Amino acid sequence: GLCVRALVAAGVSTLLLYLWRPLRVKPKWSLVHLKHLLIIGAPIFAVGQLFAWWTLINSTLVLKMVGTEGMGLYSMVLIAGSTLELLPAAMTQVVYPRMAEEYGRSNSIPELRRIIRRPMVFIALGMVPVVALAWILVGPAVRLAVPAYAAAIPAMQWSLLMALVHSFQPLSSVFNVARRQDLYVAALGIGFAIYGLFLWWLTRGGPVLTAFPQAMLAGRAAYMLAVWVFVRYLCNRRPRSPSVGGDGFESRPAASGGQL
Secondary structure, three states, X not given: OXXXXXXXXXXXXXXXXXXXXXXXXXXXXXHHHHHHHXXXXXXXXXXXHHHHHHHHHHHHHHHHXXXXXXXXXXXXXXXXXXXXXXXXXXXXXHHHHHHHHHHHHHOOHHHHHHHHHHHHHHHHHHHHHHHHHHHHHHHHHHHHHOHHHHXXXXXXXXXXXXXXXXXXXXXXXXXXXXXXXXXXXXXXXXXXXXXXXXXXXXXXXXXXXXXXXXXXXXXXXXXXXHHHHHHHHHHHOOOOOOOEOXXXXXXXXXXXXXXX
16 A cells, blocks of 8 residues: 555656656657766765665664554654654755756855855744744644554654754755765764764663654754764865766866856
């Protein structure tokens, strides 16, 4: 059932994207273009998978440490956290193409930071009252609608704070746009390490459900701090000059008005 659901959603999405495509050109096979897309896209896919595995590893540890009943309760924690993260995620989808366009035009990382600074601040400030209200209402809502999951309420409340940290997630897109996934991986590694240390410290006296969102919150905060430090490092460096690879494409956008 889950596989069918995923296939139907992907099929409908592909059909709508095809029907509403802005440039109605006929498809044409090109091995050179495919190779270029793989060179650009494979590192982006790889770091995206690393980020996704963080949540998967956390859920696996929940199952191992608190059992199937704890995993069932933790499903409500995942729902609560992911629901509030929809708004920051939507902002990322909007600013990401603008960042890529700007980098292709100016080859300037400080310009990328300028583009996303104001949206991030606005989203973060807007999420503060939303998170506060959700923190208050999640308890009565769960007790009224699904009282069997009442034990998950404290952990759900902690997971809501993750949305505040995710308000700054668009900053990490700088690494994909500038093709510096090595710094992305380094930031993820720092976040993983802090998450592991906090989880160990919080579960020394025995596993509790709230330890997992608290450890994730600490890890994600450390990850975002590392992202900020690395982006500042890139801003202070001299921009790389574009170079043309063997496939005939520029591996870096031109400094002024360059296009692929």
